[in-house]
Amino acid sequence: MGEKSFVFIGFMGAGKTTIGKLVAKKLGSNFVDIDEEIEKQYQMPITQIFNKIGEKAFRDREKSLITSLAEHKQQILSVGGGAFLQDEVRNVCLSSCIVIYLNLSWESWKQRLSLLIESRPLLQGKSLDEMEELFNKRQEIYNSNHHYKIETDNLDIEEIADSIVEMLKLVG
Numbered sequence: 795m796g797e798k799s800f801v802f803i804g805f806m807g808a809g810k811t812t813i814g815k816l817v818a819k820k821l822g823s824n825f826v827d828i829d830e831e832i833e834k835q836y837q838m839p840i841t842q843i844f845n846k847i848g849e850k851a852f853r854d855r856e857k858s859l860i861t862s863l864a865e866h867k868q869q870i871l872s873v874g875g876g877a878f879l880q881d882e883v884r885n886v887c888l889s890s891c892i893v894i895y896l897n898l899s900w901e902s903w904k905q906r907l908s909l910l911i912e913s914r915p916l917l918q919g920k921s922l923d924e925m926e927e928l929f930n931k932r933q934e935i936y937n938s939n940h941h942y943k944i945e946t947d948n949l950d951i952e953e954i955a956d957s958i959v960e961m962l963k964l965v966g
């Protein structure tokens with residue numbers, strides 16, 4: 795396997811944290827989830843960070859963590875669903891790492907909503923139509939800024955992680 799780190803991107807709930815962790819375990823690599831790191835630093839869940847400190851502070855912390863970690867070698871990073879909205883984050887990840895986009899269809903994502911709503915502040919207070927609009931808007935960013943795209947519909951977590959590990963072995 796090459797030296798570069800791998801970065802998982804995709805919409806909220808696509809499985810970046812779950813699959814990133816499992817891929818790291820299978821490869822014996824170090825794993826960092828940027829949302830979890832920020833929660834540890836602030837000692838509070840993301841919803842509370844957004845409410846008490848604000849999204850801007852969260853985004854600044856997200857950017858500085860990712861830009862400082864992206865150049866480290868041979869680790870797996872899962873970034874938050876909004877991280878690639880920031881130019882500097884996209885640029886450093888695309889130039890220093892291998893970026894893997896986890897995609898799922900809107901229909902599949904809707905089935906997962908109940909697992910997400912409580913812990914994702916950007917979904918709270920939105921109608922399903924507004925969520926779909928955000929989903930479609932974000933797809934454009936992920937679609938234009940990745941090295942590999944993985945379609946996850948109808949696959950379980952083990953199947954997705956195994957296919958990624960196989961792919962990474964092939965591409966080095």
Ligand SMILES: Nc1ncnc2c1ncn2[C@@H]1O[C@H](COP(=O)(O)OP(=O)(O)OP(=O)(O)O)[C@@H](O)[C@H]1O
Pocket residue numbers: 804805806807808809810811812813829872873874875876906909914946949950951954
């Ligand atoms: N392929 C899958 N099949 C079924 N459930 C899944 C799959 N992938 C993830 N999940 C479930 O969906 C939920 C969200 O997954 P996860 O937290 O990994 O998403 P995420 O991409 O990290 O989201 P966020 O951007 O908000 O951090 C979890 O409960 C996880 O178990």
Ligand SMILES: O=C(O)C1=C[C@@H](O)[C@@H](O)[C@H](O)C1
Pocket residue numbers: 805806829840873874875876877913914915916
């Ligand atoms: O898509 C987003 O903007 C977000 C996704 C989550 O991973 C968290 O980073 C936070 O809830 C914001």
Ligand SMILES: [Mg+2]
Pocket residue numbers: 810811812827829872873874
């Ligand atoms: Mg996550």
